[in-house]
Amino acid sequence: MADSLPYHLLVSVFFAARDGNDDPDAFDHGGDLVHWDSMESAADFALVSKAWLDAGVFALYRSISIIGEEAAELFLRTIRARPERAALVRSLVIGLLADEEADAEAESNKVLEVLEA
Secondary structure, X not given: OHHHOOHHHHHHHHHHOOOOOOXXXXXXXXXXXXXXXXXXXXXXXXXXXXXXXXXHHHHHHHEEEEEOHHHHHHHHHHHHHOHHHHHHOOEEEEEOOOOOHHHHHHHHHHHHHHXXX
16 A cells, blocks of 8 residues: 555655654754754655655755765765766755864865765
């Protein structure tokens, strides 16, 4: 039965499952002017069935967070293998983890690649 749910309904399920949905006046990240709700809590829904994957990818890529060089590299690998997913991104939170200036420069370069992608 789960395999036969319509795409638009599945997308609604993913968005309803996102973090921060319990209080419409509170956001997971940011403040009053800029906010972002994580979709990470909805990721497991994409694994329910193969029929749910397309709706899950659409919802999960709509709002992403890339913090650090490792996350940036993983995102870039995905975009190289599936370039159509870059067009799904509407909100992007991006940041660095490096403490040392030399490490921060390398990490910044990787983050810039994400922005270009």
